[in-house]
Amino acid sequence: MTPERKIRIMVAKPGLNGHDRGAKIIARGFRNAGFEVIYTGLHQTPEQIVAAAIQEDVDGIGLSSLAGAHDYLFPRVVELLKEKGADDIMVFGGGIIPEEDIPKLREAGIRGIFGPGTPIEEAVNWVRQNIKPKK
Amino acid sequence: MSLAEKILRGDIRAASRLMRDIDDRMPSAMEELKKIYSKTGNAYIIGITGPPGSGKSTLVDKTVEILRKERKTVGIVAVDPTSPFTGGAILGDRIRMQRHSIDDGVFIRSLATRGSLGGISRSTSDIIKVMDAMGKDIIIVETVGVGQDEVDIVNTAHTSVVVLVPGSGDDIQAIKAGILEIGDIFVINKCERQGADRLEMELKATLEMGPKREDGWMPLIFKTEALLGKGIFELVYGIYRHREKLLACDYLEKKIFERTKWEFLCILDSELRDTIVERLEKDKRLDKIIDDLKRRKANPYSIVEKILEGELKGSS
Known part of the structure; x- marks a missing residue:
């Protein structure tokens, strides 16, 4: 066999807002970077996101939020991953996230945070540098 | 403890990790597969194939709903295409089935084709084995959106379901070789659309005129509106009928022999x-x-x- 580790990333939209343009653009950017992207669609609960991430054995979860509930939803995903013993899955997020929320999110275990206007390459490079596919 | 042992004890993470190792072609995966092989061969495997956008994922979602009401555990393998240029992929079949992800009786795995041309990925049959070893009663394999000739699913599934939609070509399309020959069951989805009755007639004529099948089975045709859940119950029972037929005529043994080969x-x-x-x-x-x-x-x-x-x- 010729082994090849592919980076697998889940892009998910937790919560109630229905605007998924950003999530789709980032998913496409990741695809073009050669990653396998599992896209789970709108209105996901943190429980659904974490269950899916475990079944799909992803290396990282990218969360998108535009509706202001990120300060609850993002940390909740990290918490659930810990509960399930899956905290090796890295969580990052983007969307409309006020500057003053960022330190709290980082503290809660969100490793990368990307605000509006982030070039796709920046997110791709961040993934390449921070997420190493499983050994 | 090895991944295989953990899987047999019901460890979900171990199962998904082994699936990853299989897909990434790690040499260790083969060692684990050796250990689970004797525990497989119990699940009933259903293949769902058809053109892009015909509603395969939605049909799977609704089918699972019925299977779960019957307390059957279900594994789903959903295949989407890999980009030939970047090697990347967007795996989006889950979108339609996500509500089942928190159900312990359901395990969904998305796979990219990674260069395979037959409608499923090279790893599909080994990943089915892991779900089989996890004890899933029924495993549903959803192929990539196919055109005419991606028929590997026949060699993988016990019952193959071909999904068609009205308005996708004239009657010559229905008499060509390829995916129309592999269906044990045909579904005309989005049957509220114009042309559903005509498609049904043409399909029926093609199937009736076709050579008699070795197993004596006459493929069934069901009309569904998957989004609304219409016709799904009938479809599930159609699948059961096919299974019974296979069991009754000992053809299942032959099919399993061919599959194993x-x-x-x-x-x-x-x-x-x-x-x-x-x-x-x-x-x-x-x-x-x-x-x-x-x-x-x-x-x-x-x-x-x-x-x-x-x-x-x-x-x-």
């Missing part, structure tokens, strides 16, 4: 090729051979013959 030959094929390529690459022999071929100093047929003679010498 296909799988064995696939493994033999890829392992032989990989082993030989690896050896040729190790001492740069491969580049030299290609160079000779390019300049027509040698021909590929004789070289392959020579390699085979050399490799097989001394082995049985």
